[in-house]
Structures are given as structure tokens and as C-alpha cells.
Amino acid sequence: MADVMQTVPILEVIAHQAGLKTLVLPRILDAAPGQFVTIWVPGVDEKPFAVSGDDLETIQITVKAVGPFTRRLLECRPGERIGLRGPFGRGFTLMPDSLLIGGGIGNAPLRLLAQRLTERGLRYTWLVGARRAADLPFLSDLQRHPAVRLFTDDGSVGRPGSVMAGWTDALTASPTPPRLVCGAGPEPMLLAVREAARLHRLPVELSFERYMKCGIGLCGQCCLDGSGLRLCVEGPILTEEQMQSVTEWGLPHRGPSGRRPAATPPASRP
Amino acid sequence: MADVMQTVPILEVIAHQAGLKTLVLPRILDAAPGQFVTIWVPGVDEKPFAVSGDDLETIQITVKAVGPFTRRLLECRPGERIGLRGPFGRGFTLMPDSLLIGGGIGNAPLRLLAQRLTERGLRYTWLVGARRAADLPFLSDLQRHPAVRLFTDDGSVGRPGSVMAGWTDALTASPTPPRLVCGAGPEPMLLAVREAARLHRLPVELSFERYMKCGIGLCGQCCLDGSGLRLCVEGPILTEEQMQSVTEWGLPHRGPSGRRPAATPPASRP
Amino acid sequence: MNPLAVTVAGVAFPSPLVLASGVMGLSASSLKRVADAGAGAVTTKSCGLEERKGHPCPSILPFEHGLLNAVGLANPGVEEMAREIAEFQARSPIPVIASIFGRTEAEFGEAAARLLALVRPALLEINVSCPNVSSEFGQPFAADAAACARITSLVKARADGVPVAVKLSLMCPSIAQTAKACAAAGADAITAINSVGPGMLIDPHVRRPILANQVGGLSGGAILPLAVRAVWEIARAVPLPIIGTGGVTRPEDALQLILAGATAVGIGTGIYTCGLEVFGRINAFLTDWLAREGLRSLDALRGAAHHPPPAEARHG
Amino acid sequence: MNPLAVTVAGVAFPSPLVLASGVMGLSASSLKRVADAGAGAVTTKSCGLEERKGHPCPSILPFEHGLLNAVGLANPGVEEMAREIAEFQARSPIPVIASIFGRTEAEFGEAAARLLALVRPALLEINVSCPNVSSEFGQPFAADAAACARITSLVKARADGVPVAVKLSLMCPSIAQTAKACAAAGADAITAINSVGPGMLIDPHVRRPILANQVGGLSGGAILPLAVRAVWEIARAVPLPIIGTGGVTRPEDALQLILAGATAVGIGTGIYTCGLEVFGRINAFLTDWLAREGLRSLDALRGAAHHPPPAEARHG
Numbered sequence A, B: 001m002a003d004v005m006q007t008v009p010i011l012e013v014i015a016h017q018a019g020l021k022t023l024v025l026p027r028i029l030d031a032a033p034g035q036f037v038t039i040w041v042p043g044v045d046e047k048p049f050a051v052s053g054d055d056l057e058t059i060q061i062t063v064k065a066v067g068p069f070t071r072r073l074l075e076c077r078p079g080e081r082i083g084l085r086g087p088f089g090r091g092f093t094l095m096p097d098s099l100l101i102g103g104g105i106g107n108a109p110l111r112l113l114a115q116r117l118t119e120r121g122l123r124y125t126w127l128v129g130a131r132r133a134a135d136l137p138f139l140s141d142l143q144r145h146p147a148v149r150l151f152t153d154d155g156s157v158g159r160p161g162s163v164m165a166g167w168t169d170a171l172t173a174s175p176t177p178p179r180l181v182c183g184a185g186p187e188p189m190l191l192a193v194r195e196a197a198r199l200h201r202l203p204v205e206l207s208f209e210r211y212m213k214c215g216i217g218l219c220g221q222c223c224l225d226g227s228g229l230r231l232c233v234e235g236p237i238l239t240e241e242q243m244q245s246v247t248e249w250g251l252p253h254r255g256p257s258g259r260r261p262a263a264t265p266p267a268s269r270p
Numbered sequence C, D: 001m002n003p004l005a006v007t008v009a010g011v012a013f014p015s016p017l018v019l020a021s022g023v024m025g026l027s028a029s030s031l032k033r034v035a036d037a038g039a040g041a042v043t044t045k046s047c048g049l050e051e052r053k054g055h056p057c058p059s060i061l062p063f064e065h066g067l068l069n070a071v072g073l074a075n076p077g078v079e080e081m082a083r084e085i086a087e088f089q090a091r092s093p094i095p096v097i098a099s100i101f102g103r104t105e106a107e108f109g110e111a112a113a114r115l116l117a118l119v120r121p122a123l124l125e126i127n128v129s130c131p132n133v134s135s136e137f138g139q140p141f142a143a144d145a146a147a148c149a150r151i152t153s154l155v156k157a158r159a160d161g162v163p164v165a166v167k168l169s170l171m172c173p174s175i176a177q178t179a180k181a182c183a184a185a186g187a188d189a190i191t192a193i194n195s196v197g198p199g200m201l202i203d204p205h206v207r208r209p210i211l212a213n214q215v216g217g218l219s220g221g222a223i224l225p226l227a228v229r230a231v232w233e234i235a236r237a238v239p240l241p242i243i244g245t246g247g248v249t250r251p252e253d254a255l256q257l258i259l260a261g262a263t264a265v266g267i268g269t270g271i272y273t274c275g276l277e278v279f280g281r282i283n284a285f286l287t288d289w290l291a292r293e294g295l296r297s298l299d300a301l302r303g304a305a306h307h308p309p310p311a312e313a314r315h316g
């Protein structure tokens, strides 16, 4: 059973930018693009991460330091053992003429999606966005990648501005509309992608995040308000139909206790 | 897991002779000839029985009343549910030109063996012995069976005398010696068959019985002195090589406590 | 008439299958999803006076025969849970069982009162399997029949007529005696069993217990025979309805608990092993079973494996 | 040097793997067969003052996650067992552990004395998981730490220098406290755990418990996490060698028990799940593991999952 915890030695650590690394692990499991694994740092904690790439013998996860766990994880050296469970959830559909839109670390799962599409000879365009170059893993690979168009808010690489600008260009530039829009990144970006896709009547699959504990649909931690979808089982990739069943878009996310923090009132209110 | 207890309705009860019946059960398991099942009569006990025949939808066991359990079992009516676990142990080798030798109820497992040999078009001779006609199940079938030669001690059917007499005839009558001798029946008969086979340098496989509880090699109840063979796992069919590893031939069998009763001193001793 | 309908402490469940506490039980939407999948009642995650994040992860650890959990009573606090219950009740007619815990005996009563001030669940379930912070060895209340009885009385006194189920653990001198003590203290139903142990699993490479909490309760297929035996004993000891829980994955498992004496059947880990379809599948099986046996309700099956049957009627 | 050699209460085992009591343990030949398969010590079926046929069958009931057994202490009586032990000793150099039980505390002492009058096993193992016929609820001695301690003293007084292991059950208020009480009473080793529960399985068609005894102890894969936790707690509580037993089927399971603090590892149900090859396979795995980790014995692994390690050395 792949859900059982197994520890593996870290084979390699690829440092991208400050606070951004890829860990190369033995391929003890096969993940579809968009699926995730949980990583246990013994004595510390266990948290979810998307698989960002694989080859015959390894799988990779790309980690951005945002808090105590990810910082500790990025201190791990090759040879150190970490625990692995998964793969969990459902991934992206592999569709010819896909349009991939990633924001920051959200480009990690899209990297595996791009790899799979390439392996199968399926055409795609990948709009890679970030606030700045320093937020992007595999930057030089991305810069050389024929299907990639880069955007950074500060213009440090690629075109300056939001990846959402590239979206309109991509739609107008291409003679045929994309057959599927696949997005991963910060939730506000994803909701903007969803909105735009709705406008253009394009099917979408977007990768969301919620606080997770078990990864196997039991603890209830990642259930979305509305239909009660378990993001760890029925997600983390959601279709438009699934998104429509959710009522918590825009609300602060439930924390590890299950409580949803009160929405901070807009600053402008008197 | 077939070792798990399942209850099934008795489909049919075939009465042969007084105290001798065949129960027809749904084929929830497949047994090789010589393998056995355990039969649970709810509220009573569970005991081992060889499978005596099968067809696409049923398996059969043939039971001789010898004590409280078998008597109770033979009172069961069609429709009544009994429990079934198995098949257990290792069966007979299916070999062309086999010589089957059965004594009394020992002809039950040989019936399935004969059936399988017939199904595969393999030649065999089946010497069926009993003290009297009333000890034989499927008597009219046996009388019509081309490969069967019947012997009863009292001459009530077939030739009068021991099945061991038929043995010598069979060996001399046939131009080629049998390639395997398969025996089932009372232990003294089996030991005589073994002896005779050794004399003629014929390979043998003989079906033994010991007190059994678990059928799965754990309780130790059926372990044979010498090499500690578990009759329920490595038997109940033993080869000459296996028999050679056993030192308890001729001794009284261990009972349900595991104790072996003291051998009764020969009556003739002064 | 719905042949699967059962009544637990006066509350009508349209199916005997109950979502066990701690599984998909943090939000109204998640409870609703399980109700829609076919549960006849749903139990919330156990909640206490204060919000708790619970233990770090791994806090849920599947293994070959079930799983270990040491979630650490993560819960949003009783007021927040009351809001989820109210939302659930507004969205679903299925009865909801509010599970509460305390770290001292008094906290149980207070949790009940604070919850009931905001919402009226169909049943209250008392989770006594949490460590008693004032006990010498940090033993759970569940290990001590007298403590369970005192907590039952305390909660009953604040329950304002809402029926109270006590959720027992096997880890006690005698679960039948504990059930008796709770019955004498006024319990309206017994839920049994909570997860077993605790147990531990160690990763041989890193030489450490895998659960952040080192140990966690055992649930799932492994514990089915323990749950069947517990229900059997409780059914002989007390005339209360039992929500038999533990290791149910297959329809026959639910039937075993009913034959042992359960009025309703809790399912937790089975949702992992078999998916949410487990509710629909078992409902369908039980409906078929009743039809094949020519029965109009589960009443004739309840406790039917006892010969002679346990003295008193246990449903209602 | 044999890297797998361990010492339990002064007795050298060539492998840490021990045949658990009650499995293939009725005769010298069957014990010998298990020794030949690679066990480092073999335990007899528990024997008492009188021959017992045990319960009717089904007395051993496999299910998906292990099995239930209610053999009912079938045994040929202590004198007959002594003869089997003597024969085993004449045929094998592997240490044999004689398991004894009693129905009263005094019977344990008498069983030890009557056995030792005839044969000198490497160790005596006291099976306290049998019902105490003088207890009100027929509870096993194992549930009562004081009773376990008294039995330990009684047997030690008659043991004539043969080291004594006490076989504990999880079904007690605290297995660590029970181990402490036995250690204080002179136990030389602890075996843990016996089968768990008991549990029950019911056939839904005939509506009856399947075991003739209705209930039986749970063993096999299902209980591994419970055994690991028990060994872990005992290792922290007492400085005695532990024969960790329960649910071992895979090599990693044995290693988990050692890392939790076991000096030796008992295997019972694993013989059913994996065949007698289980001994050879785990021996080979452990030898490899030591080689790969550059260790010359199991000493460095024993208890190594404890951080910090339990205070005292527990082997020898």
C-alpha cells in the first residue's frame, strides 16, 4: 500500500533560488501530474507537496520555504532520509492543446504536466508567472523551453506584468482556442483564471491548496464548504463543475483546528 | 481467503448405506484430489473431511458415522447451513497409469482422484476394498465403473478377501507396472500398501489421518513424530520420502490434548 | 416503510449506518456529504472548550490492517462546532450527533452546556477516551468506570433532554461493567468501541516512531472482532441501544455488529478503505438481506446471534 | 561470531527469533522442525497440571487481518510435556522455553515444580493470560499486576535457578506497571504480548459466533502496532530482556520490535501467514541489515528508536 509511510534517502538537492529547492527522491511511487505526496521530516512534521517531475528512477518535489517546516525541509542534505506517502488525489487531464498557467511555486506541478504532455507528443503552451525571477524554480530550463512564455511582475525575467496578460495574448495569438486550461498558483490568480475561462467558455482544471493532515480523506481537514469535496481525494485539481459546488471561494481557509478565521474586514471600511 | 469460515446450505444429501452419506455443497472452493476441508456444524464442532467429488457447481464430501460429530452431521438436511474452510493440505499427483487402492471410507478421496484422472484421460486401475458392501459409498457406481475392482472381506460384493490380494493380481495382470500407487484407508492397510510398494519399488502416495484442529499448520495437533511434518499442511498425502521421516508408525495417535496414549501391550503377552 | 429505519434513544435514523466521530466531521458541508452518501446519522469530530490544532503530523498512519491515529483532538472549539451543526441541520434532515470531550470531568458538563446553549443536536456523544489530565498516569477516563459514570451524570444534568450516548473504549477492566455504570448514571445509548491500544509503528531506517505523538489509536479492519465482542458483551449487560463501531468495511461486518446487539453501526476508517460508497453499498446489502430473509425491519436481526437472546429489548 | 546471537536472561539464542507458545508446540518433533527452520529458541504449548482436550472447534479462526484462537489450553499435562522437552533437548541444541499455566496461583508453582522435577528447560515462561478460576468475573491473572507478581514469586521459588519469563497481556490497566511488578517479584524476562481481546466473529447466515468458545484471542498482523507499543513501554519501565511478540510477519516487523526494545522476537501466527520460511527469511534479512549498517550484533539496534534511550541495558 502506497499510503503506508516509507522513508527514502534524498538522492540530490537542486538549489534554484534562495528558499527554493528541488529534492530528488527514489521513485517508490508513480504520480500523475497534479497529484501530491506527503513528506515527513522525522521528528518535525509531515506536509503535502506536489510532484514536480520524474524520470525512470526518481521523482522530484520542489519546495518553497514559507515557514518552519519548509525551511527545515530545505536544510535536508542528500543521504538524509525523509518519509513519503502517496500519491494522493486526482491529477490533471492530459489533453492536446492545453494551456498551462502557473504562478510562482504553482509551476511545480505544471512542470510534471508539461513533461507528460511532451512525452506523449501533445501540444501545449505554458504561461509561467511569478512576482520576480527569484520565485521561479528551473529558471534557465524555463527560459529555454519552447512552449514556455515567462512573465514577472517586476520584469526581472520574461515579459513584465501578470501572467493573466499573457492569457489574453495567448488566446488571440492562437488560431484555435486551447482545449483545456490547467492552472496552479495562488488562489486569487486561480480564481481570475477561472473567471477568464468562463468568459471564453474554456474547460479548466485548477490546482488548489488547503490545510491537510491525512491525505486520505478521513480527517476532514481539507473539506471544502459547499459540497464538502475533500481536496486531498477529489482534488487537488478541480474542474469548473467541482468549483461550482464550493461556496468558500474568497474566504480565509480553515486552519489545523478546523476553524475558519473570521474574514478580515476590508481596510477601507470606516 | 478460503481459510476464512463460510457457511453454505447443504444442496443435497445422498444416502448410501446406513451411516454413510454424501453431502453436496456449493462449490465455493476448488479442491485437488486428496485435499480436505473442515466442516463446521454450528453449535457442535468442526472436523476434517476429504472432498470426494465435484462438478461445475458443487463439491461433495462423503461421511461415515463413527462418533457424535459424524452422526450429527449425517442428520443435517438439505437447506441446513454448515461451515466450510479449505481446501487444506497437498493432494495426490495426477499420474497416468496410477493404481488406486482404497479401504472403506478411504475410497472417498480416491473417488475425486479417479474423477480427475478420467477427466484428463489418464489411465488408472482402482482397487476398492471394504469389510462389507455396507461400508462402501456409491456402490452401484463403483460396480459399473470400468476401472474399478471390488473386494470385500465378507464377499458381500466384488471378490471376497482383502484389497491387498487384488494388489498382487493387478501387478501380475498388467504388462507395465503402475507409475504411481495412491492409497487411502485405515492405517494398517496403508502401511501394508507402503510395504508392498517398497517391495516392488513403486512410488506411493498415501492419505493419512491424525487428530486435527486448525487445518492451517498452527495448533501442532497433527504433527507427526520424527520430522514433525504437519499432516494438515504437508499432508495428508505423504510420499515414501515423507513417510520415512516419520517415526510414529504403528503407535497410537495423539489425541486432542496432544498426548499420545500408551501403546496397549499386545494381548498375547503373558 | 423504510426497512432500514432504526431508533436510537428515541431518535429516528433512516439507516443504521452512522458516521463515526473524528472522520469527515469538522464541517457542516463534510457532514452533509456523508449524509448524502447514505449515513443514517452523522457524528461531529469531538469538540472541547477550546480550539485545538492537535498534534503535528503524521497523525494518521495507514498500515496493512487498518490505521493508527493521534490527531490530538484537533477541533475548532465547541461554539464554532455549534455553528457547523446548526448549518448542517439547516441543510439536512439526517440526525446529527455532537461529540464532546473534556480534559477534566467538569469540562464535559461545561462543553455540553455551552454547545446546547447554541444548538440542539439529535444526540450528544461523550468521548471519554481522552486523557484525564488529573489522573496519575494520564489514563483516559474510559479506563475508569466510576469516572465514566460521573461524567455521564454531569452531562445528563446539563443535556436539557437531549439524549446522551457514552462512547466507550475497550481499554478498561470490563467494557460491560463500564456500560452498566454509565447506564445507571443515566446514559441513553452506548457507542462502542473507540480506537484500540494505542499502538505504535516504527520506521526501521530512521529508527523512530512514525506518529508525531509516537502512539495512536488502532482502527479499521484489524479491530472488527474486538468491536463485535464488545457489542456482544454490552448487549448482555445493559438494555440500551448500542452504536456498534469498529472495523466495519464490508456489509457483513455491519451485520455482525447488529447480530451481536447493535442498533446502529458506526463507520470511520471504512471510508478510507472503501470510499464514501461504503454507506450506500451496506444500505443496499442490508435492504436485500432483509428482503431475502422476509423481514420488514432490522429488529429481528438485532442481537439475534445471542442464544438465548439478551433479556431486555434494546432499541428505542 | 554469529551476528544474530542474543542473550535472554543468561541464555544464548543463536537467533533472536523465538517460536511463540501455542503454535507447533505440542511435540519434540514439531519443536525441532521449527528450530531447524531457523528459530533461535522454541516455546512449548502452555501446559498445566492436568491433560486438557481444550475447546471444541472451530478453535482457530483465520480472518482477513489475523486470526482468533480459543484453543482452550489444550495440553497433554506437564509430565507428558516434560518428556517432549527432554526428547527435544536430546535432539536439538536450541534452547527450549517451557510455558506453564495454572488455574489458581498455587497451580503455577506446582506446575513449575512438577516440570522441573523431570526436565530442565532453558527458560520457564509463565502464561498469566488464562482465566483465574477464583476471580469474580473469571478475569485472567494478567489483568491484575499484583496477581502476576505473586505468581512470579511462587514460580521463582520453585524454579531451581531456571530463569523465568512472564508472558504479559495488553488487557490490563498498564502493561508497563505489570512488568514492573513482575520485575520486582524476580522475573528474569518479559514476553509480550499474548493475543489481544478477546474478539468475536459471527456468521451472519447462521447467526452465531463462529468459535465454539464464542470469543478468542486476536493475533497476527492486526496486533503488530499494539505489540510494538507494549514492548516500547515495557522497555522504558524495566531493565529486563523482552521477548517481543505479536503480529510479526515481515522482517521489518521483527526489526520494529527490536528497535522498540525487544531482545528477542516471538513468532506465532506468522507461521500461518508466511509459512515456516518466516524464520529463515527474517534471519537473512537481519543479517543483511546488520552488514549494511556496519554493525556486528543486534545490540546497537535494541531500543534504538527511543530518544533518549531507556536508562538501563536490557540484554543479558
Ligand SMILES: Cc1cc2nc3c(=O)[nH]c(=O)nc-3n(C[C@H](O)[C@H](O)[C@H](O)COP(=O)(O)OP(=O)(O)OC[C@H]3O[C@@H](n4cnc5c(N)ncnc54)[C@H](O)[C@@H]3O)c2cc1C
Binding pocket: A036, A046, A047, A048, A049, A050, A051, A061, A062, A063, A064, A065, A066, A067, A068, A069, A070, A071, A105, A108, A109, A208, A209, A210, A211, A212, A213, A236
Ligand atoms: C496539495 C498541495 C500541494 C502542495 N504542493 C507544494 C509544492 O509543490 N511546493 C511547495 O513548496 N509547497 C506546496 N504546498 C504547500 C506546502 O504544503 C506548505 O507550504 C507547507 O505545508 C508550509 O509549511 P510550513 O511549516 O513551512 O509553513 P507554515 O508557517 O506552517 O504555513 C505557511 C502556509 O502554508 C500552508 N500550510 C501549512 N501547513 C499546511 C498543511 N499541512 N497543508 C497544507 N497547507 C499548509 C498554510 O497556508 C500556511 O498559511 C502544497 C500544499 C498542498 C495542499
Ligand SMILES: Cc1cc2nc3c(=O)[nH]c(=O)nc-3n(C[C@H](O)[C@H](O)[C@H](O)COP(=O)(O)OP(=O)(O)OC[C@H]3O[C@@H](n4cnc5c(N)ncnc54)[C@H](O)[C@@H]3O)c2cc1C
Binding pocket: B036, B046, B047, B048, B049, B050, B051, B061, B062, B063, B064, B065, B066, B067, B068, B069, B070, B071, B105, B108, B109, B208, B209, B210, B211, B212, B213, B236
Ligand atoms: C485429512 C482427513 C480427512 C478425512 N476425511 C474423511 C472423509 O472423507 N470422510 C469421513 O467420514 N471421515 C473423514 N475423516 C475422519 C473424520 O474427521 C472423523 O471421522 C471425524 O472427525 C470423527 O468425529 P466424531 O465426533 O464423529 O467421532 P469421535 O468419536 O470424536 O472420533 C472417532 C475417531 O475419529 C477420529 N477423529 C475425531 N476427531 C477428529 C479430528 N478432529 N480430526 C481427525 N480425526 C478425528 C479419531 O481417530 C477418533 O478416534 C478425515 C480425517 C482427516 C484427518
Ligand SMILES: Cc1cc2nc3c(=O)[nH]c(=O)nc-3n(C[C@H](O)[C@H](O)[C@H](O)COP(=O)(O)O)c2cc1C
Binding pocket: A218, A219, C020, C021, C022, C023, C045, C046, C060, C069, C071, C073, C099, C127, C167, C193, C194, C195, C218, C219, C220, C221, C223, C245, C246, C247, C248, C266, C267, C268, C269, C270
Ligand atoms: C482519524 C480518526 C479520528 C478520530 N477521532 C475521534 C474523535 O475525535 N472522537 C471519538 O470519539 N472517536 C474518534 N475516532 C474513533 C472513531 O470514531 C471510531 O470509534 C474508531 O475509529 C473505530 O471505528 P473504525 O474502525 O470504523 O474507524 C477517530 C478515528 C479516526 C480514524
Ligand SMILES: Cc1cc2nc3c(=O)[nH]c(=O)nc-3n(C[C@H](O)[C@H](O)[C@H](O)COP(=O)(O)O)c2cc1C
Binding pocket: B218, B219, D020, D021, D022, D023, D045, D046, D060, D069, D071, D073, D099, D127, D167, D193, D194, D195, D218, D219, D220, D221, D223, D245, D246, D247, D248, D266, D267, D268, D269, D270
Ligand atoms: C493458536 C494459538 C495458540 C496459542 N496458545 C498460547 C498458549 O498456549 N500460551 C501462550 O502463552 N500463548 C499462546 N498463544 C499466543 C501466542 O504465543 C502469541 O503471544 C500471540 O499469538 C501473538 O503473537 P503472533 O501474532 O505472532 O501470533 C497462542 C496463539 C495462537 C495463535
Ligand code: FES
Binding pocket: A211, A212, A213, A214, A215, A216, A217, A218, A219, A220, A221, A222, A223, A230, A231, A232, A233
Ligand atoms: S487531508 Fe484529511 S481529509 Fe483531506
Ligand code: FES
Binding pocket: B211, B212, B213, B214, B215, B216, B217, B218, B219, B220, B221, B222, B223, B230, B231, B232, B233
Ligand atoms: S491441524 Fe493444526 S497443525 Fe495441523
